[in-house]
Amino acid sequence: MTPPKTCFRARTATSLTRAGLKERVQRNAWSGHLSREEAVAELPEYEDLRERARAIKLHTLDHLDRYLEQFADKVERNGGNVLFASTAKEALDYIVAVAERHGATKMVKAKSMAGEELHLNPALEAAGVEPRETDLGEFIVQLSGEPPSHIVTPVIHLTRHEIAALFVEHLGIEYTDDPQKLTAVARRVLREEFLAAPLGFSGGNFLVAETGTLVLVENEGNIRMSTTMPRVHLAVVGMEKIVPRLQDLAVFLRLLPRCGTGQKMTGYASLITGPRRADDVDGPDEFHVIVLDNGRSELLADPLKRPILSCLRCGACLNACPVYRTVSGHAYESVYPGPIGELLGPHCIGTDHGEDLPFGSSLCGACTEVCPVKIDIAHLLLHLRKEAMQTSLDLVWKAGFGAWSLVAQYPELYRTAAALAKLGLAALNSTIGEEAVPPPLSGWSHSREFPKFAKRSFDQWWDDTEGGTKDE
């Protein structure tokens, strides 16, 4: 059976007992859910956009090789570089090599889930490059040493008091829990870093094949800073983020801000096409895009799972999910928590022990309902559960019933087996206690009392009472 450390249910216990966490995440994620509801209700074409977004994404995935090649050609013709990385390691090696070539000791980082997936920060530190997270939420989790707990709002799990304490401890400021003042501190500290860092790092919301463009959506301006001021811009993007044409953004830029943060449009949406040109007055000299597979082609190969790759990472399914809102992001122990994380986890995207994540769902379907690209998350979760059972419990299941059918055919064997089971259980009870039945039965007895064996078997009773005709 799964050791407790890697068991989702065991991990939720930690989240559920952290003071106030459940209430806080419930409140914050629910408010995110409601503002999304309002924002899409204002959009009469919402359902048509969803349908079109899904169709564009599925078409693109069916022709992924063609569009990625077109994108790479276009970027290279514009003077940029594209690396196709099969694994996280290939991506990390490339990033570290670029840093070394520039003798860089610092990197300003915009928020990137793909970057989290690579575990980029430890790799940079090991190579002597200091990573500095610049999204306010990511900046805070970097101070606290925790991973982010939401893919759009990383510190959804922290109070302003906890954040204030982190600022006092790490930045040496006077205590204040005023979000305005705390943000001003981060602005001051990070502005210097933006101006000094030779390397800027970002993820990417979309890649446009037709033009070789990287699209980045944000509110704070830290992505613009990270991709404008340093001499080198490095971006890591999952290979499924590509769309064929510039005009496809007409669909996606109407959906993503509304579904992600309940906004009609985010503060900034940058369309970056290569490094600065010869007659440009500013912008980075080098532009590198790392197109990441890292397990995605496995999803592509399965027609049923392929739509998972159309995910925009808007986070709407997290906010809509009653399980996420109760247990918060860290319980998933995955870069991608919530329903989308449950789909990616078993395929080693975002975590290497996500086999049981599909079981962390009530299958209520709220995730399916809010998904802007109409991924049928709930049914896919059901499918993944079936797969998990087939691969992990199939043997136990078959062996169990095989043994049963053998034993049931021979009365003597059956009697002996029953007597042995009774003895075994009695022995267990007397040594470790009532609930201590061995796995897989412990799955049952964990939350229920295990039924007691009768004092004697039916056979014995039959003999004793001569087939029930005689009183005892």
Place this chain on the structure above:
Amino acid sequence: MSKMEVLSAIRQALRGAHDGYGEQQARPYPEGRDPRPYGNPGVEELWQRFLTEFDALAAYEDQRFGEAWRVGSVAEARERVASLLARDDINNVCAVPCNLVEQIVTPELRTQVKFTLTDRPETAGHALAGMDLGITDCLCLTAGTASVLVSTAKAGSRAASLLPPVHLVLAQERQLVPDIPECLDTIAATPDFPDMPAAYTFITGSSRTADIEKVLVIPAHGPRELFVLLLP
């Protein structure tokens, strides 16, 4: 090479999946165009929509983070710019070289402040770190979201709309479009397309964050105030 490795993994995945799925059945690109139910109203209505959306972003609690002005003449535009330049907190001003800046920000206005034209690398990028106001033009403005689309084409500095705490956008009525899709049409209609300049940015309101307990804070890392000046 990892490029071939990744592409062949993709091709294999697609081929494998096409059993009973069919190469020829790979889903086609959807027909028609993205839905745009908002029509194409005239300038008056577009401006009213722009203003409503702009004000919803610029006014927060008792604070104000910029204004959108529509003026009837160049003279009036110069007055508005003069009022900004007269602010105590605006001393260092940069502007991207463009027709509207030439026309509106006269030599006389430029003498009111320390003025920099971002027409070469030495007067752009990091050189703008101490600026109080950045003036740019734009490609278009959207009524539906109150966004402005700025670009690096024609020596537009990327830092000019990013580093200074106040950003002023100069625009003309003909640049007003209903929504984001029309901005993309405008880009697609530029002569060099599908070649694009290094950066286009949609700017919608001031730089902001709500990461701490979902409380809205302005500014985050970019400009605190955004001004839009619309000329005939």
